[in-house]
Amino acid sequence: MSQPEQLPARPTIKSVARHAQVSYQTVSNALNAPERLRPDTLTRVLRAVEELGYRPTQAARNLRLQTTRLIGFRSTRSDGQGVSSIESRFLYALTSAARDRGYGVILFAADGDEDEIAMFEDLVSRGAVDGFVLSGSHRHDPRTAWLAEREVPFVSFGRPWEKTSFDYSWLDVDGHAGTVAATEHLAANGHRRIGFIGWPEGSEVGDDRYAGYLAAAADLGLPTRGLTVRGLDGIGAGTQLAAGLLGKAHPPTAFVCVSDAMAVGAMHAIEHRGLAVGRDVAVIGFDDSPLATVVQPAMSSVRQPLESIARRCVDLLLDRIDDPRSAVLTSVVEPTVIARGSSNPDHPSPPDGA
Amino acid sequence: MSQPEQLPARPTIKSVARHAQVSYQTVSNALNAPERLRPDTLTRVLRAVEELGYRPTQAARNLRLQTTRLIGFRSTRSDGQGVSSIESRFLYALTSAARDRGYGVILFAADGDEDEIAMFEDLVSRGAVDGFVLSGSHRHDPRTAWLAEREVPFVSFGRPWEKTSFDYSWLDVDGHAGTVAATEHLAANGHRRIGFIGWPEGSEVGDDRYAGYLAAAADLGLPTRGLTVRGLDGIGAGTQLAAGLLGKAHPPTAFVCVSDAMAVGAMHAIEHRGLAVGRDVAVIGFDDSPLATVVQPAMSSVRQPLESIARRCVDLLLDRIDDPRSAVLTSVVEPTVIARGSSNPDHPSPPDGA
Numbered sequence: 001m002s003q004p005e006q007l008p009a010r011p012t013i014k015s016v017a018r019h020a021q022v023s024y025q026t027v028s029n030a031l032n033a034p035e036r037l038r039p040d041t042l043t044r045v046l047r048a049v050e051e052l053g054y055r056p057t058q059a060a061r062n063l064r065l066q067t068t069r070l071i072g073f074r075s076t077r078s079d080g081q082g083v084s085s086i087e088s089r090f091l092y093a094l095t096s097a098a099r100d101r102g103y104g105v106i107l108f109a110a111d112g113d114e115d116e117i118a119m120f121e122d123l124v125s126r127g128a129v130d131g132f133v134l135s136g137s138h139r140h141d142p143r144t145a146w147l148a149e150r151e152v153p154f155v156s157f158g159r160p161w162e163k164t165s166f167d168y169s170w171l172d173v174d175g176h177a178g179t180v181a182a183t184e185h186l187a188a189n190g191h192r193r194i195g196f197i198g199w200p201e202g203s204e205v206g207d208d209r210y211a212g213y214l215a216a217a218a219d220l221g222l223p224t225r226g227l228t229v230r231g232l233d234g235i236g237a238g239t240q241l242a243a244g245l246l247g248k249a250h251p252p253t254a255f256v257c258v259s260d261a262m263a264v265g266a267m268h269a270i271e272h273r274g275l276a277v278g279r280d281v282a283v284i285g286f287d288d289s290p291l292a293t294v295v296q297p298a299m300s301s302v303r304q305p306l307e308s309i310a311r312r313c314v315d316l317l318l319d320r321i322d323d324p325r326s327a328v329l330t331s332v333v334e335p336t337v338i339a340r341g342s343s344n345p346d347h348p349s350p351p352d353g354a
Numbered sequence: 355m356s357q358p359e360q361l362p363a364r365p366t367i368k369s370v371a372r373h374a375q376v377s378y379q380t381v382s383n384a385l386n387a388p389e390r391l392r393p394d395t396l397t398r399v400l401r402a403v404e405e406l407g408y409r410p411t412q413a414a415r416n417l418r419l420q421t422t423r424l425i426g427f428r429s430t431r432s433d434g435q436g437v438s439s440i441e442s443r444f445l446y447a448l449t450s451a452a453r454d455r456g457y458g459v460i461l462f463a464a465d466g467d468e469d470e471i472a473m474f475e476d477l478v479s480r481g482a483v484d485g486f487v488l489s490g491s492h493r494h495d496p497r498t499a500w501l502a503e504r505e506v507p508f509v510s511f512g513r514p515w516e517k518t519s520f521d522y523s524w525l526d527v528d529g530h531a532g533t534v535a536a537t538e539h540l541a542a543n544g545h546r547r548i549g550f551i552g553w554p555e556g557s558e559v560g561d562d563r564y565a566g567y568l569a570a571a572a573d574l575g576l577p578t579r580g581l582t583v584r585g586l587d588g589i590g591a592g593t594q595l596a597a598g599l600l601g602k603a604h605p606p607t608a609f610v611c612v613s614d615a616m617a618v619g620a621m622h623a624i625e626h627r628g629l630a631v632g633r634d635v636a637v638i639g640f641d642d643s644p645l646a647t648v649v650q651p652a653m654s655s656v657r658q659p660l661e662s663i664a665r666r667c668v669d670l671l672l673d674r675i676d677d678p679r680s681a682v683l684t685s686v687v688e689p690t691v692i693a694r695g696s697s698n699p700d701h702p703s704p705p706d707g708a
Contacts, residue, residue, distance in 0.1 A: 034388045075449040088442040095429040095463040105461045109449040
């Protein structure tokens with residue numbers, strides 16, 4: 001016999017089970033798979049539900065008493081330049097981490113925030129997921145408020161870029177620290193005129209990486225004036241932007257690039273001028289995507305620890321699913337410089353003859 | 355009043371609905387979300403279920419009366435060389451196509467067939483999906499038999515590589531036709547000594563692509579003896595294998611490669627010998643992955659129409675879900691040669707000076 005307990009302020013599936021003198025699983029079956037129960041048991045459970053006034057919250061009911069063991073994640077379009085390979089790596093890591101905790105991942109296509117929210121609504125109303133992992137956070141991001149208002153568990157890979165009236169758990173990579181490390185790496189190899197190839201002002205991630213480059217250059221007493229160019233991401237764009245800087249009277253001897261695609265473009269521009277990447281002009285990218293080892297020389301890049309981030313996203317989300325009042329945790333992870341031939345002055349130049 | 359109907363040999367959810375004088379949706383609710391029904395309605399429906407002896411088949415019951423609107427698909431590990439980018443492109447296309455039909459995709463990690471079957475079992479027993487899209491078919495593939503025996507709807511991207519005792523719908527790309535087209539493309543550019551860089555014998559897809567090269571060479575009266583090399587996929591492997599052929603007394607002047615990774619490796623080997631890719635030695639890859647536009651010159655490749663394949667996979671699967679007796683359809687799709695600088699003799703060689 002257990003001690004008599006105070007009736008909880010709000011009936012739960014557990015209090016229904018006690019009241020009907022059945023197991024938690026039987027209540028869950030009554031609500032989710034009633035055909036598995038004998039009619040008299042089912043009737044008893046449903047009567048207990050009614051007597052206690054048990055009403056799962058909308059979100060909890062929609063989430064089918066949190067028994068889907070599925071996590072929602074938005075799929076991102078591959079743009080044909082390998083940029084999505086980072087997403088692909090994160091997705092595999094997320095799927096593996098989820099599986100280790102007995103969860104699957106529901107992947108859904110969405111174009112933009114409103115569309116993603118429409119998918120949230122659909123999946124939540126269908127009771128198809130226990131919660132979501134978000135990515136691609138940005139200013140004026142309506143997704144977190146939508147989920148928070150409906151008490152749908154979620155965690156974000158990507159920090160909030162502005163104040164919100166609610167708290168939520170997130171993980172992010174410290175892009176600023178990444179470009180600081182990249183700039184210091186090039187300076188340690190003797191470079192004094194270090195250029196920066198970035199994205200247009202206004203992208204949170206891009207601005208953060210640009211700020212890291214500026215801060216490191218200031219700390220090291222290096223010039224930046226006339227050494228920074230910014231444009232939309234892509235190999236072609238990187239080639240054009242780097243060519244512009246290389247054509248100047250005092251060109252940079254090294255490039256910190258906001259992405260691997262930009263860095264591959266910079267390598268092309270260097271080669272087009274008949275210079276040797278690594279020996280004459282150094283390049284470092286960001287993301288350590290598969291592009292980095294496709295080019296010659298292999299490309300230095302700033303690597304994001306996606307596998308550990310994915311694992312921690314899953315852990316935080318499942319904590320949240322288990323207990324909606326679990327602690328909100330936020331964490332910024334430092335990326336690592338992976339040094340390869342493109343920033344190595346000793347990299348052998350390609351042979352000139354057969 | 356509808357005409358009196360013969361009682362079907364096997365009761366269905368529709369006959370239960372008629373018997374209980376409720377809608378199909380009410381029967382579905384009684385079985386899946388009984389708390390939405392008034393107790394008397396619920397009792398009437400469950401009595402009809404019992405009186406008719408309605409028993410959904412195990413698979414159908416597990417699939418929760420086919421109302422999940424979710425498709426299962428295995429996630430593939432990115433191997434860090436961009437090879438998975440094809441999978442990433444297919445996955446996005448699959449997700450988009452599913453969404454257009456009101457479906458989501460459940461992605462799950464699995465290492466090998468047995469592990470994937472364990473995931474099938476888990477998802478089916480949890481009633482988490484309506485069916486599966488398979489990829490990576492091969493000989494002695496136990497997955498299709500497992501699904502077919504349990505009457506779980508599925509469609510395969512990838513043909514059966516041996517006779518099966520059951521039929522199922524599949525789509526595949528004609529790899530043989532792809533390497534025929536690649537070989538003809540190089541021959542049309544004047545090449546007579548065309549080498550082949552393939553995967554080790556025993557991989558169904560690799561053998562098929564190799565056979566296409568051999569068939570085209572035979573048709574065109576081109577030599578193949580001493581011009582073919584095979585090894586495990588990768589850029590490094592491609593470099594080594596191509597270097598071996600280029601070091602021969604009578605080296606090939608062009609390479610048909612079984613994959614883009616192999617082709618990038620071949621380009622590196624050509625450059626290492628101080629030769630110009632496209633002008634001196636031509637290269638064509640397979641898959642038209644993002645790698646193809648990262649390298650310089652841009653790489654010719656055989657492109658798989660993944661978007662249309664994904665769409666047809668979804669259509670075929672949903673037909674199957676709607677009607678388990680829907681027609682079995684199989685289709686082999688021709689890939690297309692995308693010609694770029696790596697197989698173009700007029701491609702400008704890189705400038706030699708600044």
